[in-house]
Amino acid sequence: MDPLTHYIAGYFLGRRSQLGDAGIRAVTLCALLPDIDMIGAVAGWDALCELHRTATHSLLGALLIAVLVTVGFAVCRDKAQALQLLPWCVLGTLSHLFLDLFSFKTSLLSIFGVAAAQVGPEYLAGIELFWPLSTARFSFVTAGLLSQEFMNIAMLVIFSLVIGGVVSEARRGTAPWHAWTVFFRESNGNGWL
Numbered sequence: 001m002d003p004l005t006h007y008i009a010g011y012f013l014g015r016r017s018q019l020g021d022a023g024i025r026a027v028t029l030c031a032l033l034p035d036i037d038m039i040g041a042v043a044g045w046d047a048l049c050e051l052h053r054t055a056t057h058s059l060l061g062a063l064l065i066a067v068l069v070t071v072g073f074a075v076c077r078d079k080a081q082a083l084q085l086l087p088w089c090v091l092g093t094l095s096h097l098f099l100d101l102f103s104f105k106t107s108l109l110s111i112f113g114v115a116a117a118q119v120g121p122e123y124l125a126g127i128e129l130f131w132p133l134s135t136a137r138f139s140f141v142t143a144g145l146l147s148q149e150f151m152n153i154a155m156l157v158i159f160s161l162v163i164g165g166v167v168s169e170a171r172r173g174t175a176p177w178h179a180w181t182v183f184f185r186e187s188n189g190n191g192w193l
């Protein structure tokens with residue numbers, strides 16, 4: 001799934017944590033961080049395909065990322081609120097896994113006919129949900145829950161909802177990126193939450 005969709009999912013979860021801008025920042029970070037494995041791209045396309053959607057997209061990886069971000073929050077912000085934040089961080093990372101389960105051989109690029117996205121790299125077979133116990137890749141298609149055609153439609157519907165969410169927030173004067181723009185403006189990037 002695309003970064004904007006992951007971010008917006010994290011944003012709405014973070015808002016519900018009722019921990020203010022810092023909570024929103026932490027949960028949006030959790031919703032995006034599983035894709036940190038795309039750093040494999042520095043070692044080339046093959047390395048990216050092999051690494052992407054493996055450890056950081058597993059249930060264990062999701063839990064570890066959520067705990068790390070919560071610890072960062074406790075150290076940089078507020079120890080007392082960290083326990084309240086942890087379940088929202090877990091939901092943030094799990095939202096990433098859930099959304100990527102829609103991506104079996106499907107991406108917005110491939111739907112719109114971008115040839116490079118239709119080659120079918122290995123990571124489009126799904127996420128390694130149960131790593132390190134199993135390296136099997138899962139998606140809603142491989143689980144037999146959705147057809148490929150329904151998956152394409154679902155992805156377009158989800159992306160439309162995301163755009164709708166961004167527009168409705170902007171119309172209310174609460175841009176989803178507000179928590180981060182405040183952070184960078186006030187702290188000049190010092191600290192990480």
Ligand SMILES: [Zn+2]
Pocket residue numbers: 001034035053057096100
């Ligand atoms: Zn991902």
